[in-house]
Amino acid sequence: MKHQGVGRDLQKQLMAGWYRELAEGEGPVAYLFISGNVVELLRAFGFRVVYPEVNALQCGVRKVAGDLILKAEDQGYSSDVCGYVKNDIGLVASGNVGPFGKLPKPDLLLCTYSGCATYLKWFEALAEIYRVPLVMLDVPYLRAEEPDPHAVRYVAGQLQELVAVCERISGKRLSRERLSEILDRSRRAEDLWMEILDSCSGTPSPFDAFFEAVFFMAPIYVLRGTEDCVRYYESALAEIRERLEHRIGPVEGERHRIVLEGPPPWPHFRAFWDLFKKWGVCCVSSTYCRVGGIWDRGFRHDPSRPFESIAEYAVRCYTNLSLESRRRFMREQLERFRAEALVIHSVKSCRVFSVGQADTRDYFSRERSVPTLFLESDLADPRYFSEAQMRNRIDAFFEAQEHLRKGVPCS
Amino acid sequence: MPNPLEAIVERCRRASIQEDVLSWKRTTGGKAVGCFPVYVPEEILHAGEILPVGIQGGGGIDTDLADSRIQSFVCSIARSTLELGLRRDLDALDGMVFPNICDVSKNLAGVWRRNFPDRKVEYVHLPQNPESAYAEEYLRAEFGRLRESFAELAGRPISYESLRESLAVFNRNRRSIQDLYRLRVEKPWAVTAAETHLLVRAGRFLPKEVHTSLVEEGTVAAEASSRRRRDGLRVVIEGAFCEQPPVEWLETLEQAGCLIVDDDLQIGRRWFDRDVETGGDPLAALARAYLRTSPSASIRHGDEISRSQALVARVRRSRAQGVIFAAAKFCEPALFDYPILRAALEREGIPYLTFEFEEKMSVFESVRSQVETFVEASLFFA
Numbered sequence: 001m002k003h004q005g006v007g008r009d010l011q012k013q014l015m016a017g018w019y020r021e022l023a024e025g026e027g028p029v030a031y032l033f034i035s036g037n038v039v040e041l042l043r044a045f046g047f048r049v050v051y052p053e054v055n056a057l058q059c060g061v062r063k064v065a066g067d068l069i070l071k072a073e074d075q076g077y078s079s080d081v082c083g084y085v086k087n088d089i090g091l092v093a094s095g096n097v098g099p100f101g102k103l104p105k106p107d108l109l110l111c112t113y114s115g116c117a118t119y120l121k122w123f124e125a126l127a128e129i130y131r132v133p134l135v136m137l138d139v140p141y142l143r144a145e146e147p148d149p150h151a152v153r154y155v156a157g158q159l160q161e162l163v164a165v166c167e168r169i170s171g172k173r174l175s176r177e178r179l180s181e182i183l184d185r186s187r188r189a190e191d192l193w194m195e196i197l198d199s200c201s202g203t204p205s206p207f208d209a210f211f212e213a214v215f216f217m218a219p220i221y222v223l224r225g226t227e228d229c230v231r232y233y234e235s236a237l238a239e240i241r242e243r244l245e246h247r248i249g250p251v252e253g254e255r256h257r258i259v260l261e262g263p264p265p266w267p268h269f270r271a272f273w274d275l276f277k278k279w280g281v282c283c284v285s286s287t288y289c290r291v292g293g294i295w296d297r298g299f300r301h302d303p304s305r306p307f308e309s310i311a312e313y314a315v316r317c318y319t320n321l322s323l324e325s326r327r328r329f330m331r332e333q334l335e336r337f338r339a340e341a342l343v344i345h346s347v348k349s350c351r352v353f354s355v356g357q358a359d360t361r362d363y364f365s366r367e368r369s370v371p372t373l374f375l376e377s378d379l380a381d382p383r384y385f386s387e388a389q390m391r392n393r394i395d396a397f398f399e400a401q402e403h404l405r406k407g408v409p410c411s
Numbered sequence: 412m413p414n415p416l417e418a419i420v421e422r423c424r425r426a427s428i429q430e431d432v433l434s435w436k437r438t439t440g441g442k443a444v445g446c447f448p449v450y451v452p453e454e455i456l457h458a459g460e461i462l463p464v465g466i467q468g469g470g471g472i473d474t475d476l477a478d479s480r481i482q483s484f485v486c487s488i489a490r491s492t493l494e495l496g497l498r499r500d501l502d503a504l505d506g507m508v509f510p511n512i513c514d515v516s517k518n519l520a521g522v523w524r525r526n527f528p529d530r531k532v533e534y535v536h537l538p539q540n541p542e543s544a545y546a547e548e549y550l551r552a553e554f555g556r557l558r559e560s561f562a563e564l565a566g567r568p569i570s571y572e573s574l575r576e577s578l579a580v581f582n583r584n585r586r587s588i589q590d591l592y593r594l595r596v597e598k599p600w601a602v603t604a605a606e607t608h609l610l611v612r613a614g615r616f617l618p619k620e621v622h623t624s625l626v627e628e629g630t631v632a633a634e635a636s637s638r639r640r641r642d643g644l645r646v647v648i649e650g651a652f653c654e655q656p657p658v659e660w661l662e663t664l665e666q667a668g669c670l671i672v673d674d675d676l677q678i679g680r681r682w683f684d685r686d687v688e689t690g691g692d693p694l695a696a697l698a699r700a701y702l703r704t705s706p707s708a709s710i711r712h713g714d715e716i717s718r719s720q721a722l723v724a725r726v727r728r729s730r731a732q733g734v735i736f737a738a739a740k741f742c743e744p745a746l747f748d749y750p751i752l753r754a755a756l757e758r759e760g761i762p763y764l765t766f767e768f769e770e771k772m773s774v775f776e777s778v779r780s781q782v783e784t785f786v787e788a789s790l791f792f793a
Contacts, residue, residue, distance in 0.1 A: 076750030078767075080484065080741050113539050117514045120539060120712050121747035128717070128751050136712055138540035140549075141517055150552030151536070157545030322534075323521025348484045351514035351743065355489070359480045359522045376482070 001246065007236040011215050014228055019100040022048055028107040028170050031126065034292045036114030036139060036317030038310050040186055040225045040301060041162065044179040045170040050103055052122070054222060055091060056084040056380055060266025062099040066382045082349040083380030085122045092129055108169050109134040110162070115141065115319030116352045135165055139314045143322050147315045155311040180303035182225040183310075187300045192233030193220050194295045199240050200284040200337050204254035206243035209337075210283035211273045212250055214264055221292045255280030256398060259333045261287045261360070262345035262353050267382035275391055279398040284337035287330065290318050294329070323356045327363060334370060341371040341401065347379045371404075373397040416632035419625055420606045423613035428464065431616040432503045435462055442564055444506040444531070447492070447516055448653045449679040449710055451508045451535060452697055454687075455557050457619060458577040459565035464504060465615030465680070467655050469495045471771045480522060486741040487770045488654035489515045496527060506531030506564055508557075511539075512653065512710040513744055531564050533557060541702040541713040550698035558694065574693035582689070584619045587626040588681040594630055596672050596729050600641035602633035604648075604671035605661040611677050612655075641670070644786045647731045648674035649722055649752065652708050654739035656768040663775040664735065668786035673729040678706060709744035718748055719755030726761055733789050734763040735782075762789045 022029075030047040032039060034054070042049055059065040068090030069083055075093070077086050096103040109132060111123040120136070127134040137158050140151035163174050196216065200209050207213070216236055223229040243249065260283045265272050276283075290296070293313050302309040314320075321329065330342060342364050346354045357374070364370040375393060378384035432443050443462040446453055453463035469491030477494035495501050507530060509520040520534040535553060538546040562569045588611055594601060610629050614622040643665075652675045664671060683704045688696040707714055707721030714721065726734060734756055738745035749765070756763050764785040766778065 076753050078738075078746040078749070081743050081746045085747070115514075115517075117511070117517070117710075118743060118747070121709075121744060124712065124718075125747065125751060128719075136540040136542075138538055138543070138546075140536040140553075141511055141534065143520070143534040143536070148552070148556065150549050150556075154538075154543070154545050154549035158540060158543050161543055161545075323518055324524065346482060348482075351485065352518070354482060355485055355515045356481075356518040356522050358482055359525060362480065363525060 001242055003235070003239040003242045006239045007212070007216050010232055010235055011218055014219055014223060014232060015100075017228075018222060022050060022104055023101045029104045030108040030110050031106040031123070032110050033112050033114075033116070033119050034221050035112065035116060035119075035319045036293065036314035037112045038110070038137065038159065038162070038314060040179065040182045040306075040310055041159065042110070042166065043182050043225045044174060045166045045172050047108070047166070047170065048104065050106065051222060052088045052126075053084055054218075055098055055100065055103065056087040057266050058100050059087050059091065059098055060380050060382075061269060063267055063382070064099060065267055065380050068094065069381055080348075082118045082122075083378055084349060085118060085125070087380050088122065089125065092126075106130055106132050108132060108165070110137065111135065112137045112139065112314060114139045114314050114317045115321070116350075118350075118352070133165065133169070135162060137162060137314070139320060141322070142315060142320050142325060145325060145328075151315065152311060155314060156307055159307050159311060176306070179306050183301045183303040183306055185227060185230050186225045187302065189220055189224060189229045189233050190295050190300050192230070192237050193217075196233070196237055196240050197285070197289070197296070199244060200282075202244055203338075204247065204249035205257065205282045205284045205337075206240050206249055208250040208283050209289055210260040210264070210286035211276070213283075213286060213289035214269075217289045217292075249282060251277055251280050251282050253280050254282045256341065256401060257282055257284045257337065257339045258341045258343050259283070259285045259287075259330060259337065259339045260343045260345065261330060262357065263288050263291070263347055263350060263379040264345070265347070265377045265385050266379055268377070268385040268387070271385075271387055272390070275387075275394045279394070281398070284339050285333040287318055287326070293317050296329075296332070319352050323360065327360055330360075330364070331368065341373065341397075343373045343375065346374065346376045348376070348384055349379050349381065371397070371401060414632070414636060416602065416606070416629055416636055419629045419632060420609050423609045423625060423629075426613040426616045428501070428503050428616060432462060432464055435618060436503060442505040443503055444508060444561070444564070445501060445504040447507065447509045447512075447519070448488075448677075449510070449512050449708065450537065450682050450701070450705070451510055451679070452554055452557065452701075454574065454577040454581050454693075454697060455554060455569065456561055457580065458558075458573040459561045459567070459569045461505075461561055461565055462618060465677075466492055466507070467612070467615060467677075468492055468770050470657070471773060480526070484741055485515055486654055486739050488739065489519055491770055493519070493522065493526070496523070504530070506533065508533045508535060510534075511536045513742075531560070533560055537701065537711075539712045546702055547695070547698050550701060551692075551695045554694045554698055571693055575689050578687045578689045578693055578696065580619050580623075582686040584614065584623045584626075585681045585683060586686070587623045587630065588614075589684065591626055591630045591633075592673065592681070594633060598634075598640075599643075599645070599670040599672050600638055601636055602629070603662075603665050604674060604676075605658050605665065606633075608655075608658060608661055608676055611680050614680050643668045643670040644733055644789050645670045645672045645729070645731045646733045646735050647672065647722075647726050647729060648676065648735045648737050650709070650736050650738040650742075650745040650749070651676050651768070652678045652710065652745070653742060654770065656737055656739075657770065657772050659775055660768055660772060660778060663778050664782055667779045667782035669735070669782060671735075672731050673725055675706075675708065678708060682706065709748045719752050722752050723755060723759050723761070732762070733785070734761060736763060736765040738767050740767045740769045
């Protein structure tokens with residue numbers, strides 16, 4: 001087999017290259033969020049793009065988040081607010097140097113308010129520090145299944161206004177041709193990424209749509225619109241096709257197929273994964289790997305409708321969906337990927353995910369008879385992860401699942 | 412005979428859903444809709460002859476039922492409001508409106524829809540980009556959508572004429588509260604912060620017209636009162652714009668030597684500091700008022716001056732000598748602003764004291780001793 005390991009290795013190289021480009025490259029710098037972002041537009045002006053969320057998760061994985069969070073708490077940040085924000089504030093206080101190198105200062109803070117209200121507070125804090133323009137792209141919450149026409153007009157109007165800001169900061173006029181090329185590359189990468197996610201309908205699933213996807217998804221969120229991104233997904237898809245051909249999956253002997261809702265506990269990612277591996281669990285779908293955008297329902301960035309498709313991506317991203325819409329999405333995923341259970345990882349930091357999750361558990365277990373496991377920790381703050389407690393709950397849940405499967409009633 | 416102000420305050424203290432909302436519904440046969448803080452365009456409900464009811468949590472109640480639906484790291488008002496709903500204590504409300512003040516409120520709309528399927532649940536997205544030239548048209552359409560939705564609930568159309576009349580009724584109500592606050596700046600001993608809080612709070616349950624009269628009468632009575640001038644540290648309270656601290660907490664602050672000359676308690680009840688235009692298109696007028704004349708608040712983005720500049724200006728305007736930070740536990744918007752505001756006060760040399768409160772708080776001794784120390788340090792060692 002010649003493609004195995006490509007997805008992870010190439011991802012690491014690309015991320016390292018991207019951070020190098022941030023540190024050494026030229027051109028104006030924009031800070032941007034992941035969910036429903038409008039990076040294609042920024043790329044058309046040649047912005048280098050920094051994603052504070054990605055920096056925060058990198059700090060989590062590399063186990064420096066705890067100290068950075070404490071630095072922010074020393075400045076008066078409460079122990080009860082989002083750990084990503086505190087990680088970032090701590091990072092700024094450390095000269096903006098992380099395990100990935102040094103980050104450039106922003107020329108533009110572009111807050112895409114797609115669901116997460118903490119985004120606003122985060123960039124307001126950075127605007128105080130950097131004293132650079134903060135542009136708010138206000139994306140109305142998708143309260144019903146379809147966006148209101150006036151909400152779409154509002155977002156589209158703001159995109160036009162954003163173009164003027166980008167032109168001023170970058171000193172370049174918007175080239176429609178360039179934007180079309182970027183959108184076309186986004187679309188191609190999205191097609192390939194969806195093919196990877198769709199492969200999880202196979203048995204065994206060749207791919208874990210949570211534990212592996214968090215690595216495989218990095219290029220679609222960080223490098224979307226670039227040729228590197230398209231090439232990455234071509235290579236990654238080759239790896240997945242090879243796995244399908246040889247009937248190999250991410251866990252040996254797949255025993256349980258689950259859908260996972262919520263973000264990972266980054267500082268304890270390995271330990272968390274191991275707790276599931278032990279039971280032969282494969283996540284055949286997850287909401288987190290769609291946290292930036294949802295392509296399952298046919299959406300693609302579209303060079304023939306540049307602004308409309310950029311707006312649509314922003315409005316329909318996962319965190320901007322109403323609770324009912326999120327539940328419908330989880331239901332679709334449970335059915336489509338023939339999952340036996342839903343696992344909800346509720347993180348304190350992220351209220352946009354977590355508020356309503358307990359009600360969602362109640363909905364799936366009581367109204368839909370879907371076995372549902374509810375776990376709590378955090379995505380950034382290492383203090384909230386209790387491995388023993390996690391293990392107890394995961395073991396008890398899958399033990400019960402296996403009893404049920406054997407037809408043995410469990411007490 | 413009790414002093415007239417105290418009698419009015421006592422009347423306000425008793426205002427409740429069980430007493431006032433139910434009796435209003437019995438008398439008028441009308442509908443009532445709960446409005447989650449901080450700001451909801453209640454005028455539109457009023458124009459449909461629907462009673463807007465301000466939601467402010469459940470005080471110190473246990474949240475056994477709600478705990479199975481909302482995690483413990485979420486603010487108390489979200490949990491206690493859901494608890495009241497699940498206990499059927501909010502059955503007088505035919506609907507609820509949740510604004511986009513924070514992630515909790517947004518998602519609570521969905522929790523509400525599932526748990527109370529027979530009630531109308533509305534979500535209103537207030538613009539966070541007021542600088543956009545497209546914000547007004549958007550908000551006007553959003554208010555138009557609410558108008559249709561509430562007309563459906565009321566079973567009758569909501570005319571522009573009735574909307575204009577409602578704007579005038581609310582203008583007068585807000586003016587009465589602003590007058591009361593102005594009196595506090597001039598003569599803080601004449602009416603305490605706790606009394607003001609109770610007077611304003613009653614507007615959650617009472618019809619606006621009735622409430623306006625109470626506040627106007629209360630202000631007149633306070634102006635005429637012969638209470639002795641009291642000295643103390645003039646302070647501004649910042650951070651209590653959504654969930655409200657217990658009244659006893661406010662009383663403790665005052666007893667410990669503070670003269671609270673301004674605050675952001677229940678700021679949604681006096682959201683605009685000037686009248687909304689009552690001519691022309693009433694929905695457009697309300698949208699413009701929201702975009703151009705809303706107060707500085709942690710849950711809103713896009714003011715020309717920053718939150719810290721606004722706080723310092725508020726301190727100067729009310730001739731305050733210090734700030735009491737009072738954030739509800741787990742309230743992200745307030746807690747995120749705190750380090751930034753605190754740094755601004757330090758730059759300006761304005762003393763401050765910091766609290767996190769919860770609805771459930773019942774022991775105030777440590778609050779008292781902290782405030783006493785703060786007052787002494789600020790007055791005597793400044």
